[in-house]
Amino acid sequence: MKYHVWTMGCQMNKAESSRLAGYLASLGLENVKDIKDADILILNTCVVRQNAEDKVNGMLGYLKGIKQAKPEMRIAVTGCFVTDDLSALSKSFPYVNHFFKPGESRSFEEWLLSESVGNLHGNIGMALQSVSSLSVYIPIIQGCNNFCSYCIVPYRRGREQSRTAEDVVTEAQKAAVAGAREIILLGQNVNSYGKDLGNGTDLSGLLALLNQLEGLLRIRFLTNHPRDMSPDLISSIASLDKVCHHFCVPLQAGDDLILKAMHRHYTYQDFRALIRQTRQMIPDIALSTDIIVGFPGESEDQFENTFKAIEELRFDAVHIAAYSTRTQTYASEHYPDDVPYEVKIQRLRRVENLQKGILTEINRQLIGKTLEILVEGKKGSKWYGRTYSDKVVFFTGSQDYSGKLVSILIESASPWSLQGIPATV
Numbered sequence: 231m232k233y234h235v236w237t238m239g240c241q242m243n244k245a246e247s248s249r250l251a252g253y254l255a256s257l258g259l260e261n262v263k264d265i266k267d268a269d270i271l272i273l274n275t276c277v278v279r280q281n282a283e284d285k286v287n288g289m290l291g292y293l294k295g296i297k298q299a300k301p302e303m304r305i306a307v308t309g310c311f312v313t314d315d316l317s318a319l320s321k322s323f324p325y326v327n328h329f330f331k332p333g334e335s336r337s338f339e340e341w342l343l344s345e346s347v348g349n350l351h352g353n354i355g356m357a358l359q360s361v362s363s364l365s366v367y368i369p370i371i372q373g374c375n376n377f378c379s380y381c382i383v384p385y386r387r388g389r390e391q392s393r394t395a396e397d398v399v400t401e402a403q404k405a406a407v408a409g410a411r412e413i414i415l416l417g418q419n420v421n422s423y424g425k426d427l428g429n430g431t432d433l434s435g436l437l438a439l440l441n442q443l444e445g446l447l448r449i450r451f452l453t454n455h456p457r458d459m460s461p462d463l464i465s466s467i468a469s470l471d472k473v474c475h476h477f478c479v480p481l482q483a484g485d486d487l488i489l490k491a492m493h494r495h496y497t498y499q500d501f502r503a504l505i506r507q508t509r510q511m512i513p514d515i516a517l518s519t520d521i522i523v524g525f526p527g528e529s530e531d532q533f534e535n536t537f538k539a540i541e542e543l544r545f546d547a548v549h550i551a552a553y554s555t556r557t558q559t560y561a562s563e564h565y566p567d568d569v570p571y572e573v574k575i576q577r578l579r580r581v582e583n584l585q586k587g588i589l590t591e592i593n594r595q596l597i598g599k600t601l602e603i604l605v606e607g608k609k610g611s612k613w614y615g616r617t618y619s620d621k622v623v624f625f626t627g628s629q630d631y632s633g634k635l636v637s638i639l640i641e642s643a644s645p646w647s648l649q650g651i652p653a654t655v
């Protein structure tokens with residue numbers, strides 16, 4: 231029997247898909263590249279923006295024809311496309327055999343059991359054992375309690391639900407034994423980790439436990455809400471040697487009225503103070519951020535405030551999105567989507583160009599420095615890996631560097647990557 235897992239969206243989805251694929255492989259199913267060859271097809275979906283939802287609908291339309299030609303194919307759909315109303319989904323897409331909400335692996339297991347798929351044994355929680363990779367995603371918290379006015383995530387993934395620290399450490403340990411050198415802790419809001427457990431566990435405590443694991447070289451985490459970045463957490467990042475000096479802290483907008491309409495619960499000055507404090511405590515920290523342009527009602531002046539914020543704060547990466555209305559959200563029900571599409575795109579391009587110039591300057595300052603990188607693999611004749619602060623570095627060298635920490639002398643830089651040679655050669 232053959233399977234294929236089709237994935238779009240965030241790292242949470244990629245981690246979930248890798249777990250589902252690992253589970254199907256452990257049941258004796260064979261992975262196939264072509265959807266049409268699969269007996270079991272899983273779609274792991276994203277609807278965070280309209281174009282993502284359009285892509286899911288396009289794929290479902292395409293599958294209708296495939297299923298007519300191959301009625302024995304079994305299709306399951308998960309991810310943020312799956313609403314609470316499963317019967318409505320089943321009515322709209324009768325050729326889909328099973329819908330399950332993100333992270334509801336029990337429902338998936340039961341469905342496979344009912345379909346008599348493979349040699350059922352173990353559970354999805356154990357699937358990671360069969361996956362060996364240098365860098366492993368580990369979800370630590372599902373859902374979000376923040377209800378930012380534009381965001382569909384809390385409606386699709388539900389309220390925050392943390393895994394126990396014991397569970398996460400066990401998974402990380404298994405990953406290290408299987409060869410992982412880096413773990414990336416995932417959640418919609420990782421710095422809220424543990425609040426729902428009610429036993430004093432928090433992200434700082436979890437990082438301290440993971441930092442002790444043998445075999446692991448690096449720990450990263452994403453993504454954060456600025457309001458939950460505590461001084462304690464910043465101290466932990468500063469003091470724990472395996473925790474990388476890099477994190478994403480989404481600003482979203484640099485204008486206070488827009489931030490208020492977004493229900494972000496901080497002002498630009500609060501955010502600026504957080505960045506200043508972080509940089510004082512960890513001078514070599516690399517920070518990335520997310521920005522939405524063209525939020526309902528965003529005037530030219532308000533956009534300029536966001537533009538000036540990017541100019542002032544000089545991030546190492548800025549992920550920019552043009553606002554798109556999501557049904558169910560507060561913004562969709564209360565704010566007209568009144569910034570024309572062309573204006574959104576112009577604003578997006580302006581921020582992109584600004585950030586390109588900033589990154590050119592930041593990366594040029596690294597020329598002549600020696601940076602330690604964790605080598606991920608080879609592209610063409612060049613090895614590549616990431617620095618502690620998440621910058622991509624390419625270098626040439628005749629040894630097998632895969633999975634090793636290597637010191638690289640940086641010789642040239644572009645906005646998106648660095649180039650160098652091994653420092654010891």
Ligand code: SF4
Pocket residue numbers: 374375376377378381382383384418419455
């Ligand atoms: S914190 Fe992130 S995931 Fe949660 S509602 Fe806001 S944007 Fe969505």
